[in-house]
Structure formats: structure tokens, C-alpha cells
Amino acid sequence: MLKYDASRGFPGLFLPALLALASCGAWETGTAVLWTDRPEFVFYAEQFNAGQDRYKIEARYFESPAQKLTESGEYPDLVAASWLKSASTRALFRPLDKLFKNETVSQNAFYPRLLALGNIEDRQYLLPVAFNIPAIVFARDYSTPPSNPFTIDMQEIMDLGKAYNTAANGVYTRMGFSPSWNDEFLFITAMLFNTGFRESSPIAWDPLALEQAMIWVKKWITEANTSIQAEDDFAFKYLYDPPAKLVSSGRILFTYMDSSEFFTLTEERRANLDFRWIAEQDVIPLDERSVYFGIHKKARSGKAAEAFTQWFFSAETQRRLLESAKAKRLLENSFGISGGFSAMRTVTEQIFPQFYPSLLGHMPPESFLSPPNILPRNWMTIKERVILPYLHERIRHDSKEEIRSLERRITDWYRLNRE
Numbered sequence: 001m002l003k004y005d006a007s008r009g010f011p012g013l014f015l016p017a018l019l020a021l022a023s024c025g026a027w028e029t030g031t032a033v034l035w036t037d038r039p040e041f042v043f044y045a046e047q048f049n050a051g052q053d054r055y056k057i058e059a060r061y062f063e064s065p066a067q068k069l070t071e072s073g074e075y076p077d078l079v080a081a082s083w084l085k086s087a088s089t090r091a092l093f094r095p096l097d098k099l100f101k102n103e104t105v106s107q108n109a110f111y112p113r114l115l116a117l118g119n120i121e122d123r124q125y126l127l128p129v130a131f132n133i134p135a136i137v138f139a140r141d142y143s144t145p146p147s148n149p150f151t152i153d154m155q156e157i158m159d160l161g162k163a164y165n166t167a168a169n170g171v172y173t174r175m176g177f178s179p180s181w182n183d184e185f186l187f188i189t190a191m192l193f194n195t196g197f198r199e200s201s202p203i204a205w206d207p208l209a210l211e212q213a214m215i216w217v218k219k220w221i222t223e224a225n226t227s228i229q230a231e232d233d234f235a236f237k238y239l240y241d242p243p244a245k246l247v248s249s250g251r252i253l254f255t256y257m258d259s260s261e262f263f264t265l266t267e268e269r270r271a272n273l274d275f276r277w278i279a280e281q282d283v284i285p286l287d288e289r290s291v292y293f294g295i296h297k298k299a300r301s302g303k304a305a306e307a308f309t310q311w312f313f314s315a316e317t318q319r320r321l322l323e324s325a326k327a328k329r330l331l332e333n334s335f336g337i338s339g340g341f342s343a344m345r346t347v348t349e350q351i352f353p354q355f356y357p358s359l360l361g362h363m364p365p366e367s368f369l370s371p372p373n374i375l376p377r378n379w380m381t382i383k384e385r386v387i388l389p390y391l392h393e394r395i396r397h398d399s400k401e402e403i404r405s406l407e408r409r410i411t412d413w414y415r416l417n418r419e
Contacts, residue, residue, distance in 0.1 A: 031056040032077035032304035035065040038130075038291055038338045040330075041080045047324060048308055055304035066377040077299040078308065080338070082289045083377040084126055085117055086199055093294035095123040096309070104310045109344045113371055118292055127313060129291040130340035131371070132258045133364055134188050134278040136177075139247050142274070149361060151279035151368070154189065154216075157254060162224035164253040171233070176224070177254035178231040179217045179395075181239065185256040186391040187383070189213050191372070192280040198373035202414060203382065210406070214394045221395065228396055248272050258287055263335040263356055270358060277364050284368040288375055288383075291338045315346045322355050331355065386413050 034045060034057050045059035060076070062068050066083040069075065069092055084090060099105040107115070110128055118126030136152050138145075144160065146152040161176025179185050191197075193213035197205045218228075225231050239246065243255035244265055262275060277284050293312075295305045311317055318337055325331050336356075341348045345366065353359045376382070390406045397403050 029301050030054060030304055031058055032299070032301040032308060033057075034059045034078040034080060034308070035062055035068065035076040036060070036079070037062060037065055037081040040325075040334055040338045043325065043330065044312060044321060044338075045308075047321060048311055051311075055301075055307045057304065057308050064377070070377070075296050075298050077301045077305040078293070078295055080129060080291060080293045082291055083375070083379065084292045084294055085374045086377045087374075089377060090120060090125060092296060093125045094297040094299070095125055096127060096295065097124050099306070099309065100124065104306075105313045109313070109315065109346060111343055111345055111366060111369060113369060114286075114290065114343045117371055117374065118294075126292040126294045127309075128343035129293050130336065130338040130343060131290040131369075132260045132287040132335075132340040133284055133369075134185075134256065134258050134287070135262055135275045136254050136278055137244065137247060137257050137262060137273050137275045138254050139250065140272055140274045142253065145274065146276050148276065150277060150363075150365060151284065152276035153278075153280050154192065154220075157278075158220050158224050161253055165225065172225070172230060174250065175231070175234050175252055177252065178225055178235075179220060180228060180231050180392075181235060182256045183388040183392050186214075186217060186395065187388060188256075188278060188285060189217055190391065191285040192278075192283065196373060197375065197387075199376045202376055203410060207406075211400060214391070214400070217395050244269050244273060259341065260335040260339050264333060266332075275358075275362070277362075277368075279368055282365075282368050283370045284364055286369060286371050287340075288372045288379060290343075290371065291340065313344065315344060315351065318342055318344065318347045319351045322351065326355060382410065382413065386410055 032055065034041060036042070036059060039061060042059040042061060045057035049056050057078070064083070065079050065081040066086065066089045069079065070088045075092070079093075084093070096105070100107040105127070107124075114128035114131060115124070118124055118128060136146075136157060144163075146156055146160070157177055161178075164174065164176035165172060166174035179189060190210050190213040193209045193216070195205050195210040195213060197203060221228050221231060225234075238251055241249075241251075243252075243257070246252045247255050248269070256278075257275075262270070262273075265273070293309070295302070295309065299305050321337065322331070325334070336342060336352060337347065341352065349363055353363070386409045387406065390403075390409055393403050394400060
């Protein structure tokens with residue numbers, strides 16, 4: 001028998017054998033660690049663990065798994081989170097193509113454009129999990145519903161909103177809609193004008209498209225609602241209640257929400273509301289926080305990680321997860337799968353309407369779904385602290401030269417927040 005002698009180290013014949021055992025997975029544990037920024041995955045891990053006794057998933061919640069992956073020196077077996085597609089994180093995952101080849105996960109089950117974002121040089125490193133869609137919400141008993149049963153474009157939002165306005169002595173008492181009420185709506189408008197924010201050094205976009213979008217918004221404001229001051233006065237006087245309540249009361253015609261926000265309203269509140277997906281020229285821009293899933297290339301528990309992957313990316317599994325979440329009343333606070341529509345087409349198109357009946361006749365056309373470009377992992381911080389404030393300020397000035405440029409703001413932010 002070979003024995004370890006501390007004074008001499010491992011015997012020469014023992015070390016190669018040890019490495020061989022390690023390479024074939026002899027030391028692999030049955031427990032895989034999953035990092036996530038979606039609390040739903042803690043529930044999914046519990047369901048997986050309860051359903052079999054061969055493997056275990058230990059789910060750990062972090063506010064930004066993408067940042068922790070690149071800064072901590074630690075790594076998990078699995079990650080399910082946003083911002084995994086950035087240059088600093090996507091290289092940390094192992095290819096998943098063999099799951100497609102073995103047909104343990106169906107490549108055709110996914111929305112193709114979502115799946116493509118996880119593909120690098122013809123190898124699939126990340127799988128899409130969930131996405132959300134921007135929507136315009138209005139009262140179900142509104143007498144002049146939008147012309148299309150699925151979508152609504154900017155011009156129709158403006159026209160219907162303008163027609164809904166009511167004023168007394170030059171002061172609005174009822175207003176259909178204003179893009180100035182929600183900075184996220186301004187951002188959606190910029191996306192529909194093909195501004196195309198994307199990861200670069202650090203961020204790139206089409207400044208001309210962005211300026212055209214802001215000019216369009218300013219024209220909308222003056223043509224439909226007189227002025228930005230009139231809109232701000234109306235907002236100060238009336239927009240203190242939740243948007244859904246304002247719509248139901250008739251004070252406003254439209255409000256902006258994304259699909260997650262809408263479908264986590266109470267059933268009683270949703271019963272009085274209808275919606276259309278925001279689109280322009282057959283394009284529905286998806287929320288940038290889409291969730292993706294990957295197996296770390298240094299995963300210690302590869303078999304457990306693959307077992308969970310195969311289990312989770314099954315339409316039947318996701319149907320059971322929705323059933324369990326509904327039974328535990330978790331769907332009251334979290335929409336669908338991991339807070340959004342499932343990236344698996346069958347689940348979204350056939351199973352979701354069973355749990356969300358208002359989706360019947362409202363399913364988003366697959367060809368319209370347009371994922372955002374790849375963005376840096378700190379995108380949401382930059383967006384919330386720099387880009388949205390710029391849009392908010394831009395529509396309140398006649399010329400972009402009157403305010404500090406977006407380029408300068410982003411440069412200054414990075415200078416003051418070096419990571």
C-alpha cells in the first residue's frame with residue numbers, strides 16, 4: 001500500500017493517479033452551489049432537492065452575482081442572474097452544447113433570439129431563463145380600445161391620450177398620458193428609435209437616434225398636453241395615487257408598466273384593467289434584466305449542476321413550479337418563472353395562460369420580441385444614476401446644448417466610481 005510520508009511528499013506514482021481520479025470526477029460532490037439574484041431560484045432549488053435524493057442544490061442569493069464572479073475570487077457551480085453576457089463574465093462559463101446533442105435539453109424549446117445572446121462563436125455558454133415586456137395599461141371598460149389586440153405604438157398612445165384630455169379654465173383635470181410621467185418610458189422610447197445602448201469602452205450608443213427620440217417626445221408633449229409645465233402641474237396635483245388606481249378612477253387613460261409589475265397586481269385590481277404591449281414597426285423591446293443561466297467552467301459538482309439544468313429546462317418542470325408557487329401564493333409577489341415570461345416558448349405560449357387567464361388573446365408575437373444588446377454588468381447603476389436623469393432633464397430643455405451631455409456624464413461617473 002502507498003503511504004504518505006510528510007518528509008518526502010506524495011510518492012511519485014501516487015500523484016498521477018490522484019490527478020487521474022480528480023479528472024474523472026471521483027472527488028465530485030453531489031451538492032452544487034448556485035448563485036442568483038432572483039429569489040425564485042431558492043424556491044426552485046428546494047423543489048429540486050425535495051424531488052430526488054441523488055443531488056442537492058445549495059442556492060445563495062447575492063445582489064450582483066456578476067460582480068461577485070469577477071471580484072471575489074470565489075466561484076459557484078451554477079449561476080442564474082442578469083448581466084452574465086458582459087465581456088467580464090461570459091468567459092467564465094462552460095459550453096452547454098452537449099446538453100443539446102444528448103437531447104437532455106431541447107435547443108428548439110427556446111425563443112431563438114434570446115438563445116442567440118448566450119451563444120459565443122457558435123457555442124452555447126448561457127441559456128435564457130426569463131424576460132419581461134413593456135406594456136401600456138388602461139381601464140377594461142374604456143370605450144375606445146387600441147386598434148390592435150396585441151400591441152400599441154407611440155402614435156396611437158399619443159392620439160388616444162390627447163383625445164381623452166379634459167381641461168377647465170386652461171387647467172387639465174383629466175389627462176390621457178404623458179411620456180414625462182415615467183423616465184423608464186422615456187428610455188423605452190429611445191430604444192424604439194434604435195438608440196442601441198451596448199457594451200463598449202465602456203458604453204456606446206447612437207447619439208443621433210437618442211436626440212431624435214427626445215425631439216419626438218417634446219413634440220408629443222406640446223401637441224397633446226400643451227407643455228411640460230402643464231404636465232408637471234397635473235402630475236403634482238393628481239399623480240399621488242398608484243398608477244393602476246389612477247387608471248381605474250379615470251383620472252388618466254394610460255399608465256406604463258412592464259409585464260412583471262402588471263401581473264403582480266392583485267387579481268381584483270387586474271380584473272378591471274386591460275393592456276397592450278408597446279411596439280414600433282413590429283418590434284417589442286425586452287427589458288434589459290433578462291435572466292440567464294450558466295455552469296461555471298470550474299464547477300466542482302458538474303454532474304449535480306447538469307442534473308439541475310436538465311430538470312429546470314423542461315416544460316413539465318416549469319409547469320409544476322408554477323403550480324407549486326401558486327399553491328404557496330408565491331405568484332402574488334413574483335410573476336411567472338424567475339419573475340418573468342419563460343424563455344421556453346411552450347411554457348410561455350401554452351402554460352402561462354393557464355395561470356394568467358388575461359394573457360389569452362394577448363400573447364406577444366414571437367417575431368416581435370427584440371432583446372437588448374449586450375450591456376455591461378453595472379448597467380442598471382449607470383442607467384438609474386446617469387442615463388435616466390439625463391432623459392428626464394433633456395425633455396425639459398429646448399436644446400441638448402443647454403444641459404451637460406450624456407457622454408460627459410458617463411465619463412464623469414466612471415471617473416468617480418472606478419471599480
